[in-house]
Amino acid sequence: MQVLLLNGPNLNLLGRREPGIYGTRSFEEYLPELREAFPQFELEYFQSNHEGELIDKLHEVGFTYHGIVLNAGGYTHTSVALADAVAAIGAPVVEVHLSNLHAREEFRQRSLLGRNCVGSISGFQLDSYKLALHYFDGQRPKRMGFRV
Numbered sequence: 001m002q003v004l005l006l007n008g009p010n011l012n013l014l015g016r017r018e019p020g021i022y023g024t025r026s027f028e029e030y031l032p033e034l035r036e037a038f039p040q041f042e043l044e045y046f047q048s049n050h051e052g053e054l055i056d057k058l059h060e061v062g063f064t065y066h067g068i069v070l071n072a073g074g075y076t077h078t079s080v081a082l083a084d085a086v087a088a089i090g091a092p093v094v095e096v097h098l099s100n101l102h103a104r105e106e107f108r109q110r111s112l113l114g115r116n117c118v119g120s121i122s123g124f125q126l127d128s129y130k131l132a133l134h135y136f137d138g139q140r141p142k143r144m145g146f147r148v
């Protein structure tokens, strides 16, 4: 089952960018740990600093993948177009953030995407992604008590 991990602007600098807020590990460092923890999923990772590329990626996988874990970075708070793309596709999207948005500046406390997502996870650093994948794991079809 395919799941897309989609990161938006500036998340390519994780580990170097404001480490007091976002931690000291890059996403590339974390990814193998995530893949090991969830061997049941085929995890594809895509990052872009460009709004249109993020939208194109959502369109590309949004009608075939099992789910999408989306950290839209700053676009979370500004992008109607990205929010529309999340609403347009069929795959469920879980919004994630490393930092606890509720404990930050007021402009970060509003997500334009949130209403179109199945849920939002914020504040658990890189483990926010793990928690999102646990949600998708719980959504897998089960038969006779065994995972299929």
Ligand SMILES: O=C1C[C@@](O)(C(=O)O)C[C@@H](O)[C@@H]1O
Residues within 6 Å of the ligand: 009, 010, 011, 071, 072, 073, 074, 075, 076, 096, 097, 098, 099, 100, 108
């Ligand atoms: O780029 C980011 C990262 C972020 O999405 C997070 O993961 O905590 C929070 C956003 O407000 C910020 O613009």
